[in-house]
Amino acid sequence: MLPGTHMNISRRSFLDRTALSLLAGATLPQLHAADQVRTEPSEAGEKPLVVSTWPFGKASNEAALKILVGGGAILDAVEQGIWVTESDINNHSVGLSGTPNAAGVVQLDACIMYGPGHQAGSVAGLEGIRHPISAARRVMEKTKHVMLVGEGARMFALEQGLESIEVDSRNRYLEWQKRREKERAQSAGKTDTHDTIALLVLGTDGTIAGGCSTSGLGGKLPGRVGDSPIIGSGLYVDNEVGAAGATGIGENVMRYCGSFLIVEYMRQGLHPQKACQEAIRRIARQDPKGFELSVNFVALDKQGRFGAAGTDQGFAYSVTSPKASRVLPNPGVDRSK
Numbered sequence: 001m002l003p004g005t006h007m008n009i010s011r012r013s014f015l016d017r018t019a020l021s022l023l024a025g026a027t028l029p030q031l032h033a034a035d036q037v038r039t040e041p042s043e044a045g046e047k048p049l050v051v052s053t054w055p056f057g058k059a060s061n062e063a064a065l066k067i068l069v070g071g072g073a074i075l076d077a078v079e080q081g082i083w084v085t086e087s088d089i090n091n092h093s094v095g096l097s098g099t100p101n102a103a104g105v106v107q108l109d110a111c112i113m114y115g116p117g118h119q120a121g122s123v124a125g126l127e128g129i130r131h132p133i134s135a136a137r138r139v140m141e142k143t144k145h146v147m148l149v150g151e152g153a154r155m156f157a158l159e160q161g162l163e164s165i166e167v168d169s170r171n172r173y174l175e176w177q178k179r180r181e182k183e184r185a186q187s188a189g190k191t192d193t194h195d196t197i198a199l200l201v202l203g204t205d206g207t208i209a210g211g212c213s214t215s216g217l218g219g220k221l222p223g224r225v226g227d228s229p230i231i232g233s234g235l236y237v238d239n240e241v242g243a244a245g246a247t248g249i250g251e252n253v254m255r256y257c258g259s260f261l262i263v264e265y266m267r268q269g270l271h272p273q274k275a276c277q278e279a280i281r282r283i284a285r286q287d288p289k290g291f292e293l294s295v296n297f298v299a300l301d302k303q304g305r306f307g308a309a310g311t312d313q314g315f316a317y318s319v320t321s322p323k324a325s326r327v328l329p330n331p332g333v334d335r336s337k
């Protein structure tokens with residue numbers, strides 16, 4: 001039996017622990033003010049450029065930029081940039097320090113895309129592998145497939161020589177439960193947070209690549225896959241146009257192919273930030289939960305322009321180029337448009 005499916009808990013307690021109950025109890029983020037392109041995301045553009053989700057992405061960006069300015073390959077920049085976040089033991093939403101599922105098992109999702117040749121690789125429900133982004137890259141480069149899941153993905157990663165780590169997930173799960181109870185008490189029922197790193201890279205020569213990695217929603221059903229490893233949802237790269245990546249509640253991104261949508265808006269001429277905002281407006285118009293979906297995006301285009309937008313008030317993103325490395329706030333979305 002696969003480790004992630006081996007449960008000795010009743011159906012009732014099982015469901016009590018699921019992400020579904022978390023989703024049902026989630027409170028709603030407030031949106032921000034006006035929908036303008038901030039002065040920071042310049043029209044002029046910057047190259048090479050690395051853009052990622054959340055403030056923790058900044059360290060990943062800087063590792064990626066170092067590889068680029070040292071003449072390294074853009075895929076190495078994506079992979080090794082994401083390694084930084086996957087290795088961070090204080091990060092409980094990416095990598096093996098991430099939050100376990102309802103069975104107390106950390107199941108990781110990741111994907112990678114390389115603009116030239118429109119190449120993609122992805123893994124989902126991966127257990128015990130230190131760097132899921134590397135497994136995704138190997139799927140892309142060493143197989144004729146795009147996506148491997150579960151035990152098959154793990155066997156492949158091991159066969160490729162990727163580092164595996166035995167994780168004491170049961171203890172971590174109990175710790176997470178305690179932490180969640182405390183956070184819920186402190187925040188009077190506000191949303192359980194979980195984050196994903198989506199990291200986008202534009203090379204000096206205009207080549208575009210990106211990657212995405214997460215442990216997904218805490219307490220998810222074993223086998224649940226979110227948006228992050230789904231090409232077009234958690235990440236999308238089009239070498240003629242740009243790239244986009246997502247963080248938030250995967251169910252709300254993957255039902256709309258959120259990252260694909262943003263790249264298509266950029267193809268129509270929208271600035272990356274406007275494209276992120278327009279995608280959120282479109283999703284919100286169509287979805288019963290409207291602006292309360294917890295969907296957040298980052299994007300960059302071929303010209304080196306970048307932007308972001310999200311429905312989570314606390315969302316922020318990281319932007320790094322030889323000019324500067326900075327964390328920028330969520331510009332929000334004007335919902336009246």
Ligand code: GLY
Pocket residue numbers: 195196214215216217225226227228246247248249250251
């Ligand atoms: N966005 C990550 C997830 O929902 O799994």
